[in-house]
Amino acid sequence: MKAKKKVVTSADARAARASRPARGIDKPKRTPTVRTIKSAIVPVDRTKAASGGRARVETGGAAGADSGAPVAARPTLAEREALDRIDLSVELAPGRGLRLPNPIMVASGTFGYGVEYGEVVDVQRLGAICCKGTTLRPRAGNPPPRVTETPGGMLNSIGLQNPGVDAVIEKYGPIWQGWKVPVIVNVAGESIEDYVEVARRLDGVPGVAGIELNISCPNVGKGGLQFAIDRDAARAVTAAVRRATDLPLLVKLSPNVADVRPIAKAIEEAGADAITAINTLSGLAVSPDRTRAFLGNTYGGLSGPAIRPVALRIVYEVAQVVSIPIVGIGGVTSLADVLDFLACGAVAVQVGTAIFADPELPVRLADELRAECLRRGFTSYAPLVGTALPRRAGASSAKGAEYRP
Amino acid sequence: MRLVSAELVESRQILPGQWIQSFDAPEFATGSRAGQFVHVRTGDYSGLILRRPFSINTADAATGIVTLHFRTVGRGTEWLTRAREGDRLDMLGPLGRPFEVDPRSRHLLLIAGGLGMAGIRMLADEAVRDGRQVVILFGAQSAAHVYPSSLLPDEVEYVVATDDGSLGHHGFVTELVTDYEAWADQAFACGPHAMLKRLAALAAGRRERLGVAKLGRKRGGGKQDPLGSAAARRKAFLQVSMEQTMGCAVGACLGCTVIGVEGPQRVCREGPVFAAEEIAWESIA
Numbered sequence: 001m002k003a004k005k006k007v008v009t010s011a012d013a014r015a016a017r018a019s020r021p022a023r024g025i026d027k028p029k030r031t032p033t034v035r036t037i038k039s040a041i042v043p044v045d046r047t048k049a050a051s052g053g054r055a056r057v058e059t060g061g062a063a064g065a066d067s068g069a070p071v072a073a074r075p076t077l078a079e080r081e082a083l084d085r086i087d088l089s090v091e092l093a094p095g096r097g098l099r100l101p102n103p104i105m106v107a108s109g110t111f112g113y114g115v116e117y118g119e120v121v122d123v124q125r126l127g128a129i130c131c132k133g134t135t136l137r138p139r140a141g142n143p144p145p146r147v148t149e150t151p152g153g154m155l156n157s158i159g160l161q162n163p164g165v166d167a168v169i170e171k172y173g174p175i176w177q178g179w180k181v182p183v184i185v186n187v188a189g190e191s192i193e194d195y196v197e198v199a200r201r202l203d204g205v206p207g208v209a210g211i212e213l214n215i216s217c218p219n220v221g222k223g224g225l226q227f228a229i230d231r232d233a234a235r236a237v238t239a240a241v242r243r244a245t246d247l248p249l250l251v252k253l254s255p256n257v258a259d260v261r262p263i264a265k266a267i268e269e270a271g272a273d274a275i276t277a278i279n280t281l282s283g284l285a286v287s288p289d290r291t292r293a294f295l296g297n298t299y300g301g302l303s304g305p306a307i308r309p310v311a312l313r314i315v316y317e318v319a320q321v322v323s324i325p326i327v328g329i330g331g332v333t334s335l336a337d338v339l340d341f342l343a344c345g346a347v348a349v350q351v352g353t354a355i356f357a358d359p360e361l362p363v364r365l366a367d368e369l370r371a372e373c374l375r376r377g378f379t380s381y382a383p384l385v386g387t388a389l390p391r392r393a394g395a396s397s398a399k400g401a402e403y404r405p
Numbered sequence: 406m407r408l409v410s411a412e413l414v415e416s417r418q419i420l421p422g423q424w425i426q427s428f429d430a431p432e433f434a435t436g437s438r439a440g441q442f443v444h445v446r447t448g449d450y451s452g453l454i455l456r457r458p459f460s461i462n463t464a465d466a467a468t469g470i471v472t473l474h475f476r477t478v479g480r481g482t483e484w485l486t487r488a489r490e491g492d493r494l495d496m497l498g499p500l501g502r503p504f505e506v507d508p509r510s511r512h513l514l515l516i517a518g519g520l521g522m523a524g525i526r527m528l529a530d531e532a533v534r535d536g537r538q539v540v541i542l543f544g545a546q547s548a549a550h551v552y553p554s555s556l557l558p559d560e561v562e563y564v565v566a567t568d569d570g571s572l573g574h575h576g577f578v579t580e581l582v583t584d585y586e587a588w589a590d591q592a593f594a595c596g597p598h599a600m601l602k603r604l605a606a607l608a609a610g611r612r613e614r615l616g617v618a619k620l621g622r623k624r625g626g627g628k629q630d631p632l633g634s635a636a637a638r639r640k641a642f643l644q645v646s647m648e649q650t651m652g653c654a655v656g657a658c659l660g661c662t663v664i665g666v667e668g669p670q671r672v673c674r675e676g677p678v679f680a681a682e683e684i685a686w687e688s689i690a
Contacts, residue, residue, distance in 0.1 A: 119406040119407070120655075141669055143664070147650050147651070156652065158658065161662070354454070356653045357456055
């Protein structure tokens with residue numbers, strides 16, 4: 001509560017300071033001051049107007065970029081210099097080195113191997129790419145249909161279709177090596193040995209910047225229970241992979257648990273460099289004739305804006321119990337959503353489902369975050385992180401926090 | 406593949422629940438081929454978060470107009486029908502691989518079931534332009550759902566079958582195929598998967614029924630092209646345009662697969678057009 005109050009008051013003070021010249025008798029006295037400040041940027045201001053006009057003509061005549069996007073894309077020279085001074089880089093694995101140029105990543109499974117969207121997206125401007133889930137052996141995935149839209153989200157049950165870790169390394173490793181954007185390989189498996197073997201094969205491969213463990217897979221050795229919902233299994237798989245590789249290691253939490261905090265804590269203790277939260281929520285859609293489930297695999301994972309509050313809750317809870325970086329993911333579609341995740345304690349976010357509708361969104365979000373920092377006078381986005389967290393750890397949602405007797 | 410903001414210039418209902426919308430999109434009008442599709446972003450309201458894929462129905466390079474033909478099946482398509490002239494829609498395209506016509510094919514048999522007309526409509530234009538003869542076999546529930554012949558090129562022979570016999574042949578459109586299979590050099594189809602499955606079975610037995618022996622030089626000189634390559638498709642008698650619920654439409658999410666003989670095939674990337682031999686038809690209900 002105290003932390004919240006402090007942030008609110010400082011913002012209030014700033015707002016009050018900004019609004020003061022506009023009202024009352026201060027106005028004539030203040031205006032010249034404002035003018036003198038602006039006069040230093042007047043020539044730049046003129047170019048801004050000119051370039052703005054040109055930009056409008058271009059979009060109207062040729063390709064017709066969506067409205068809104070060019071505003072952030074065409075800053076003036078001075079603005080660009082100021083924007084360039086803002087440091088959006090973030091270290092996700094202190095000690096091992098996984099430095100992202102900006103905190104906007106693309107989520108596993110929504111961006112393929114980074115090459116698919118190459119014709120419409122400048123992948124080099126992303127913070128990082130999490131590639132499609134990769135397993136030891138090739139997998140054909142689940143029977144179709146595999147995706148369907150739901151209110152504010154989508155269900156998918158791809159079933160980890162992928163060509164296997166060796167084919168991924170052979171085909172995409174050389175491409176990734178030439179990129180400046182870090183590529184994090186998302187790893188899945190059915191046993192701890194699978195995970196360890198994949199991690200071992202990825203270790204030292206040029207172009208692989210890190211590993212993200214998808215532990216929402218059935219643990220065949222333990223009766224098919226997901227690693228992610230069993231604290232000991234989550235700890236064991238994280239520790240085993242940690243021993244097998246020096247690559248930066250992220251572990252992706254599942255939301256399908258009663259209390260996520262002990263699992264997050266176990267993962268931190270087992271040596272993960274960062275935590276990704278969250279994976280999809282388990283869901284179901286019914287076929288149009290209502291005789292069976294719609295998806296070929298019956299159950300699917302729910303993603304998109306519909307799960308954002310759940311993701312925020314879990315990031316908020318996890319941020320209070322672990323000290324390693326948290327990557328927030330779940331229904332990010334705008335800068336406001338990014339700021340929400342940062343406020344809840346995430347240091348980076350992943351954009352997933354929203355890419356399908358708007359492939360340029362992640363790159364634009366990075367630009368918008370930069371502009372937001374400039375607007376608020378920050379040189380990095382660090383002051384935006386954790387502002388919504390309570391000073392003292394509160395009760396977990398598993399203790400029925402919504403219901404107060 | 407490009408992101409284009411296309412202006413709606415005309416929207417009209419051609420059949421009950423079926424619409425044709427014309428968009429000013431020169432990028433697609435010149436750069437796309439029959440069989441390809443565009444991925445259209447719907448309004449950002451009430452939770453529609455995925456784009457909707459539509460076959461390019463017609464593309465006129467001279468005017469820069471492309472048309473989309475669709476049926477209102479859900480909230481996304483209903484939203485589309487409410488778009489007004491002058492509205493700009495965000496489209497990603499052209500996507501997918503087109504129909505491959507053998508340059509030596511003179512007689513093309515196009516088979517469409519219901520909204521499948523949208524999948525083969527542009528091929529009719531291309532074939533007529535290239536001086537080929539075209540027969541379109543069209544199947545619908547009843548006369549009320551038959552695609553108007555006035556919207557087809559004059560050069561096309563148009564044969565209709567209806568399930569209730571209210572117009573043309575009484576029965577399935579697949580029953581008409583045997584009358585034309587000797588005439589046709591190649592066949593192209595789009596429609597319900599059950600119809601495509603039946604057509605694939607017919608195409609597989611065609612050579613035996615016609616008593617055509619594999620004599621002399623094979624088309625293409627006997628070199629085996631890899632399954633799924635454009636060259637192999639060009640030699641195939643039957644090509645089908647498949648549909649599947651779709652996520653990204655660029656091959657990243659692997660959501661839109663159909664089962665092929667060589668494993669899952671992405672409709673958005675390997676398809677939507679496949680040679681009939683590529684699909685594992687036993688997997689399709």
